Amino acid sequence: MEFFDFLNLRFLDILDIVLVAVLLFYIYRLIRGTAAFNIFLGIAMIYLIWKLTEALQMGLLSDILGKFLGGGFIALIIVFQQEIRKFLLMLGSTSFGSKKGFLKNLKLFKSDFIQTANEVDEIVSFCEEMSAARIGVLIVFGKSNSLDFVKVTGDPQQILVNKPILKSIFYKNSPLHDGAVIIEENMITATRVILPIENSADIPSHFGLRHRAALGITNRTDAIALIVSEETGQISYVNNGVFVLFEDAEDLAEIIKEDLTY
Numbered sequence: 001m002e003f004f005d006f007l008n009l010r011f012l013d014i015l016d017i018v019l020v021a022v023l024l025f026y027i028y029r030l031i032r033g034t035a036a037f038n039i040f041l042g043i044a045m046i047y048l049i050w051k052l053t054e055a056l057q058m059g060l061l062s063d064i065l066g067k068f069l070g071g072g073f074i075a076l077i078i079v080f081q082q083e084i085r086k087f088l089l090m091l092g093s094t095s096f097g098s099k100k101g102f103l104k105n106l107k108l109f110k111s112d113f114i115q116t117a118n119e120v121d122e123i124v125s126f127c128e129e130m131s132a133a134r135i136g137v138l139i140v141f142g143k144s145n146s147l148d149f150v151k152v153t154g155d156p157q158q159i160l161v162n163k164p165i166l167k168s169i170f171y172k173n174s175p176l177h178d179g180a181v182i183i184e185e186n187m188i189t190a191t192r193v194i195l196p197i198e199n200s201a202d203i204p205s206h207f208g209l210r211h212r213a214a215l216g217i218t219n220r221t222d223a224i225a226l227i228v229s230e231e232t233g234q235i236s237y238v239n240n241g242v243f244v245l246f247e248d249a250e251d252l253a254e255i256i257k258e259d260l261t262y
Contacts (some may be wrong), residue, residue, distance in 0.1 A: 049065060050062060050069060119162075119186060120260070122161075123183075124256070125163065126163045126167065127226055129167075130170060133233075134232075134233045136170075138180040138210045138214060138225065138227055139180065139225065139227075140193070142189070142223050143221075143222045143224070147189075147217075150193050150217065151190040157188050157190055158188075160187060161186055176192055178192055179192035179193050179195075180217075196213070196216035208229065210229070210230075211227055211229075211236060222240075224237070224259055225237070225238045226256075237255065237256070
């Protein structure tokens, strides 16, 4: 077995590898589908090349790459500020250490749908009806990050999701119409919620408060949001602070189901 002696792995080495793998997997989940993902891949490639040049004792190139990676730390914080904010929110989440468990927050394994297929279809169908009637809607689907910091601004609820309930909430004369509805694990957990508004200059001026609120909450957490514009009746879907394009209601429902699974 002398051939394998060079490995000389200790338990702590294996634990170190596993923890790094977990961290990389969570980073991938955090930036999947965003522009930051390509930047992260580029940085990872530079890091691997740097380690390769070190192993091959290519002193000059290794020194240049090492200084580039070391001096770029502040730049990385600026580039990944949204993702770092989401990660820190997750760490500081009140539900992070709760009975839901660490693995659930990291989503290491594919879990059951947070919303079942039928419920997602029903919510999308509801949005279609509200679109035809030009009734404004803002629905936020919670995932692993805690939304307690925004739920406290609204009215706590514990109602099973269904179309009649959503209609009664968003009916124009309903006292619960204003603000966002929070849905977590098949339950409406809060209504009339006030969300943080995204005030970036890059947002087109024709977007209303609902759209800016959807961008605000999805930029700060891993939640996703559905919006129906009261002015145009257009249905919008936001994930990771980005408006996601879809072809029709069926396509939208499939995208939501996929995003809620991971």
